Amino acid sequence: MIxxxxxxxxxxxxxxxxxxxxxxxxxxAALALGDDTAKQAGRLSLNPLRHVDKVxxxxxxxxxxxxxxxxxxxxxxMFGWAKPVPVAFWRLRNPRFGMVLVAAAGPAMNxxxxxxxxxxxxxxxxxxxxxxQEMLAYFIRFIALSIMANLLLGLFNLLPIPPLDGGRIMVGxxxxxLAMQLAKVExxxxxxxxxxxxxxxxxxxxxxxxxxxxxxxxxxxxxFVLWLAGHPV
Numbered sequence: 001m002i003x004x005x006x007x008x009x010x011x012x013x014x015x016x017x018x019x020x021x022x023x024x025x026x027x028x029a030a031l032a033l034g035d036d037t038a039k040q041a042g043r044l045s046l047n048p049l050r051h052v053d054k055v056x057x058x059x060x061x062x063x064x065x066x067x068x069x070x071x072x073x074x075x076x077x078m079f080g081w082a083k084p085v086p087v088a089f090w091r092l093r094n095p096r097f098g099m100v101l102v103a104a105a106g107p108a109m110n111x112x113x114x115x116x117x118x119x120x121x122x123x124x125x126x127x128x129x130x131x132x133q134e135m136l137a138y139f140i141r142f143i144a145l146s147i148m149a150n151l152l153l154g155l156f157n158l159l160p161i162p163p164l165d166g167g168r169i170m171v172g173x174x175x176x177x178l179a180m181q182l183a184k185v186e187x188x189x190x191x192x193x194x195x196x197x198x199x200x201x202x203x204x205x206x207x208x209x210x211x212x213x214x215x216x217x218x219x220x221x222x223x224f225v226l227w228l229a230g231h232p233v
Contacts, residue, residue, distance in 0.1 A: 006138060008065060014145040015061050018153050019082045020048045021113060022106040027085040029105035033098045035091040043085045056081035060197065081153075084163065100172035103165040110154030111225075117146035118229030151221045155213055162186035164193065 024046060027038030038044050043051070052058065060081075092098030124139045131139075158166035163186045171179045185192070201208035227233045 007141065008069060010138065010142045011065055011145050011149075012061075014142060014149045016048045016057075017146065018110055018113060018149040019057060020046060020051050021109050022153060022157075023051045023082045023085045025105040025109035026087065026102055029102045030085070030087045030092065030098075033101060034093040035088050035098075035102075037088045037091065038085045041086050051082035051085075053081060053083040055194075057083075081157075096172050100169050103168035103172070106165050107154035107157050110150040110157075114147045114150040114154070114225050115228055117143050117150070118225050118231065121229070121231065147222060147225055148218065151218055151225065152210075152213060155217055155221065156210070159209070161189060161192055161196075163189040 024044065027044045030037065031039055031044065045051075048057075087099075087102055089095050089099045089102070092102070121140070121143050124136070124143065127139075128136055157164050158169075160166045160170045160182075162168055162171060162183060167182065167185065167189070171183045173179075174182060196209045201211065205211075223233050
């Protein structure tokens with residue numbers, strides 16, 4: 001077996017779960033607040049294939065995976081996104097505040113998943129004497145990558161740039177004149193995101209958002225999740 005193949009499969013599984021449940025959370029939150037657009041579109045699903053985005057779900061995570069495995073022979077950071085769940089914000093019972101809740105549901109789901117993954121480390125550690133060391137290492141690696149993938153996805157999406165969740169939260173919270181100006185950014189949102197994660201790091205490494213999140217935010221966030229799950233830190 002190729003040495004890094006198990007690592008690749010574990011990273012893919014952790015990332016797919018994080019992205020799929022992130023998008024499903026948006027749809028379920030919208031449904032609870034009065035909009036069934038996602039349900040009618042068949043997007044209230046835990047089937048990852050319904051949420052696949054060619055760039056965000058395949059190309060970007062694939063490039064990150066392959067680059068890390070070929071250079072440092074391990075996965076230290078993962079990031080990706082899925083096809084956005086359709087939400088008709090005007091159909092929500094309270095469109096403006098509802099938009100805030102729907103947008104926040106995705107990152108909130110990721111933070112909960114990170115905490116659940118940390119909790120799973122307890123039973124895995126209890127099985128240490130009953131399973132092989134190799135299998136134990138796989139379980140621990142899956143838990144670690146699940147925590148990292150969910151934290152990175154949740155934190156990145158909180159950046160205040162539409163159409164990221166943080167941008168939509170800000171549009172819902174800012175005074176209307178400022179909110180309208182920020183909302184205009186959404187038409188260029190995908191371009192801005194692509195510049196942030198693919199172009200700017202190549203031409204101006206000091207402004208690499210993913211590296212900044214991974215290097216300065218993820219450490220304390222990871223430690224906090226472990227503490228919250230009852231692990232000594």
